Amino acid sequence: MKRHASAQWNGDLKTGKGTVSTQSGILSQTQYSFATRFENGNGTNPEELIAAAHAGCFSMALSGQLGAANLVADQLATTATVTMEKIEAGWTVTGVHLSVTGKVPKADAAAWEKATAAAKAGCPISRLLNTTITMDAKLEH
Numbered sequence: 001m002k003r004h005a006s007a008q009w010n011g012d013l014k015t016g017k018g019t020v021s022t023q024s025g026i027l028s029q030t031q032y033s034f035a036t037r038f039e040n041g042n043g044t045n046p047e048e049l050i051a052a053a054h055a056g057c058f059s060m061a062l063s064g065q066l067g068a069a070n071l072v073a074d075q076l077a078t079t080a081t082v083t084m085e086k087i088e089a090g091w092t093v094t095g096v097h098l099s100v101t102g103k104v105p106k107a108d109a110a111a112w113e114k115a116t117a118a119a120k121a122g123c124p125i126s127r128l129l130n131t132t133i134t135m136d137a138k139l140e141h
Contacts, residue, residue, distance in 0.1 A: 007032075020044065047082040047093065054080040054125045058098055061126075062119035066104060069111050074103040098135040105141075112139040 005027070009018035019029040027044070035041025055078040066073055083095045100116060107115075116137040120126055126133055 020049070047084050050093070050125075050129075051080040051082045051096070054082075054096055054098070054123070054129070057123045057125035058100070058119055061123035062100065062102070062115055065115035065118045065122075066102075066107070066111075069107075069115060071104055071107050071111060071115070074105065076100065076102045093129070093131055095132045095134065096129060098133065098137075100135065101138045101140060103140050107139055109139060112137065 003023055005020060005022045007018055007020045010016055014034045017031060017033045019031055021028050021030070031043035032045050033041055033043060036043035037045040037047070058080065059076045059078045062076055062078075063073060078098060078100045081097045081099070082093055083097070084091055085094045086092075087094070098120060102112065104112065116135065120133060120135050
């Protein structure tokens with residue numbers, strides 16, 4: 001399986017502008033720029049897209065882990081927060097924090113903890129990222 005996305009950039013770093021598009025068409029020439037990445041401009045940025053990919057991947061992985069334990073979630077809500085810092089080597093993604101809340105009938109704390117830990121370790125985007133990934137996971141009844 002292969003998926004693709006593309007980006008186009010015109011101009012210099014600070015005043016230039018670019019667009020990103022995805023194979024599915026969900027993003028189609030979506031604008032990004034220096035301002036959307038390092039300030040509060042309108043548009044997206046690579047770190048936001050990584051966060052969206054990680055939140056979606058983790059939620060699906062968690063659903064799979066719960067299913068393996070014969071549990072089905074009524075709802076899983078995941079927010080991935082990507083931290084980017086300027087270090088000696090330059091701007092670097094230094095961490096991702098996953099915040100997940102699940103409504104899972106019949107789940108106890110031990111089953112929830114086991115499923116979330118396995119999903120965090122096993123999600124393909126988690127494995128892709130070479131950074132520290134932290135998480136807090138809350139089970140609601």
